[in-house]
Amino acid sequence: MLTAENRTVQVGSVKIGAGQPVAVIAGPCSVESQEGLDSIAREVKAAGALILRGGTYKLRTSPYSFQGLGEEGLKMLCAAGKSYDMPVVSEIISENDIEKYTKYVDMLQIGARNMQNVALLKAAGRSGKPVLLKRGMSATVEEWIMAAEYIINEGNPDVIMCERGIRTFENATRNTFDPAAIAIVKMQTGLPVIADPSHAAGNWELVEAISLAAIAAGADGLLIEVHDHPDEAMSDGTQSLKPGNFTALMEKARPVARAVGREM
């Protein structure tokens, strides 16, 4: 069971957690093509991102929306990670896909909609891979920690928590980013906590303010959507940064990280 002791989680060659540099995970919402992905990977790597993200089996609200490239997408993500020497992470949406994912990715992501999908949590707990566990859109901090316990209870201590905003009455943002949750989870569990400003904001113009707030509040990393042509993205275009803006964000984030005693 969780204690308050600080933990570090290793994802490929990258260490995330207290005492480690602030780690940035970046990439497109969905993997759309090898060329597009490679281009984004090269750019985010150059700007300082350490891990590459990309959606492959997409969990969409509507069955009539784009559902991702599936295993082809996983292969492209794996290839891009090798080309640019970055560990890769992708969201898994079925307990039956564990084997497929462990072949291609360095970390499994469990999304907000599946935070209480116990069958998936347990399968991830037996996978041998680190797990990036997003907070459910209406999960209390306590429920989120309990979801982590389902993974850890299967013998897998390598859980990274991801605050991505909660659902409230406020519609000026897609979700309301909760900086105090970062501090609470770190105090209570010692687990690494990263922030997803893209899903909180729902709007690329607000990604910077939320990113800097998250780092100042103690986040161990960021998860950011980047796309070369956000207007043509097959999902979440409005909240994706262009590579140039991502680079600018990284430059603004470093001094904030240093101000709270962290490298980046």
Next chain:
Amino acid sequence: MLTAENRTVQVGSVKIGAGQPVAVIAGPCSVESQEGLDSIAREVKAAGALILRGGTYKLRTSPYSFQGLGEEGLKMLCAAGKSYDMPVVSEIISENDIEKYTKYVDMLQIGARNMQNVALLKAAGRSGKPVLLKRGMSATVEEWIMAAEYIINEGNPDVIMCERGIRTFENATRNTFDPAAIAIVKMQTGLPVIADPSHAAGNWELVEAISLAAIAAGADGLLIEVHDHPDEAMSDGTQSLKPGNFTALMEKARPVARAVGREM
């Protein structure tokens, strides 16, 4: 895709939907023993319940809480249904359990925490069984309807929607029951909509008011937790009605159903 045409869903011998009598599904939160279940089944049947419910694979917030009797529970539920001539329903929490469930139950229940577990929705859509789809605790009506589309899109039109309250700032109840959602789903989709006053209330004393409100707002049925000894229940005791109170509720509910033109 859904249209506004009224639909009736048949669960064993019971028809649910517009123009049908208001159907009551009752039983314990968790199946705990054959004797206990049989006793509750006999009592709720006598009071007018048409379908028997009972949890078997429980989806709990914490991995350290009681997780249900599993397949043994399904067998007990099936046996009780046969003994008292009632169709049975139980919540399914893994896409890999479909075969097991279809052997024992007349309807699959998908719980609030899994409302956006797309892998499970699709598996239920291919199961050939009617599906009781609870609203996610922070799902908008639109998202809830989209979750139904995932089931229907696999070729299964037999979806019954279940309003069980949403998560809000108010803590006087476990969830805030949303009567307008019943009216909206019926208007927009024609699907049957039932209400779960037990999970909305979180407190047995409020179950009656919410039940009557739901019927007045147009609900096609109720899903109610009943337990002989709520104080000793292994889950959700505080919100479970004793059989005597359940009988009293049925007596108060019938005139309200008739007042809105429904039998019960």
Next chain:
Amino acid sequence: MLTAENRTVQVGSVKIGAGQPVAVIAGPCSVESQEGLDSIAREVKAAGALILRGGTYKLRTSPYSFQGLGEEGLKMLCAAGKSYDMPVVSEIISENDIEKYTKYVDMLQIGARNMQNVALLKAAGRSGKPVLLKRGMSATVEEWIMAAEYIINEGNPDVIMCERGIRTFENATRNTFDPAAIAIVKMQTGLPVIADPSHAAGNWELVEAISLAAIAAGADGLLIEVHDHPDEAMSDGTQSLKPGNFTALMEKARPVARAVGREM
């Protein structure tokens, strides 16, 4: 301080509370002209409404929206009440308007935005008039009851509580109507509780379902916006019933009231 003993509040000639008939308060969101108001008053009276409502000093979100006719509106409301023999109620938004209001109205309404305006609550408590206290849009039941205590603590026991929905993430309705709150306030305080389905719905098509739900949950009355020409109303047109629909609602509501043992 409040106890759980049932109370009846007299508004002009009308008694509201446990054991009394379900009382309907109806009228336009804003008083716009004497002729328009008289016409609505005549129609709602004919359909069975007992009390006439009409906004005069409007509390709008924006200073650039219509702010009401002020004292001229109060005079029109008072005149219409006399013409059709109905007590009248209007929302007061400043503690300095108490004298003006006590001249013209039979009950002071304190709106959701002012539920915690303590200066106004205290002034209403010293006014000698019954007070209709709306629940704040994000007030817990406990805070709402505490607001009533501010009025009662000044020596005025004649408080009628009004559930009008709370602010949640759901946007299919303007607010989420909370039927359990009616039951809780009645159990804990014995005060009369009425429901405002118009502000909860935000859409006239949903007013009926919420009204019937409220009565079934135990409401002692309804507060409903009615307008002859909703499309031309200066405020809240989309949620106002036309007189014909109001009459139809009254006809559907009566059997529900009777089903829970109330006249109407």
Next chain:
Amino acid sequence: MLTAENRTVQVGSVKIGAGQPVAVIAGPCSVESQEGLDSIAREVKAAGALILRGGTYKLRTSPYSFQGLGEEGLKMLCAAGKSYDMPVVSEIISENDIEKYTKYVDMLQIGARNMQNVALLKAAGRSGKPVLLKRGMSATVEEWIMAAEYIINEGNPDVIMCERGIRTFENATRNTFDPAAIAIVKMQTGLPVIADPSHAAGNWELVEAISLAAIAAGADGLLIEVHDHPDEAMSDGTQSLKPGNFTALMEKARPVARAVGREM
């Protein structure tokens, strides 16, 4: 009407807004005695606070809670401000108290519960004093800006906005602090925006994380509750910092301010 042009508001000798140093307002929740207040004033001034706060007419949820010292409290606050050469701010809860406040304070504070008390907003707009306008606990950013318009529309452009967290389902904090709201208000209105981490946190241990997040997100200042003996405070003790912790916070906040290009 508001435009996006940056504004600076002068409070006594202190300038707040874009391009100005991050300004800290500190002091006790309630003024309790001259000695206690003087001691806190001396300590927060030494740590770098520029403005002194203190509640005098308290707006409490319950009429049976401590309601503040009233005008005596204002006199003490004014005296402490003079002794330590700090402008002072206190919350006003009645439009009829404007004259009393303008005698003693340099800035009027309108609290979350009164954010839509239009009579008070207008009175503050005619007062000639700068106004600190807290966001309502369930106000959207748009409604909050509209409340500012009510003040500005009376001829008073000197409004400072204060984000203090919103009411959500999460109970681990008193309110959910919304860092994106700071960025949005600054982008849309150019008004200075400060943050109240104390009311957001509800717990002194979380004040630091929220304070640093707010500054990183662009806040022009902080409003922080400080008390010598939080355990004995007549209100809000659990969220008040001891002077030593306040000093430590200031030392951590300065490098974060500098990291985003601000003095402090």
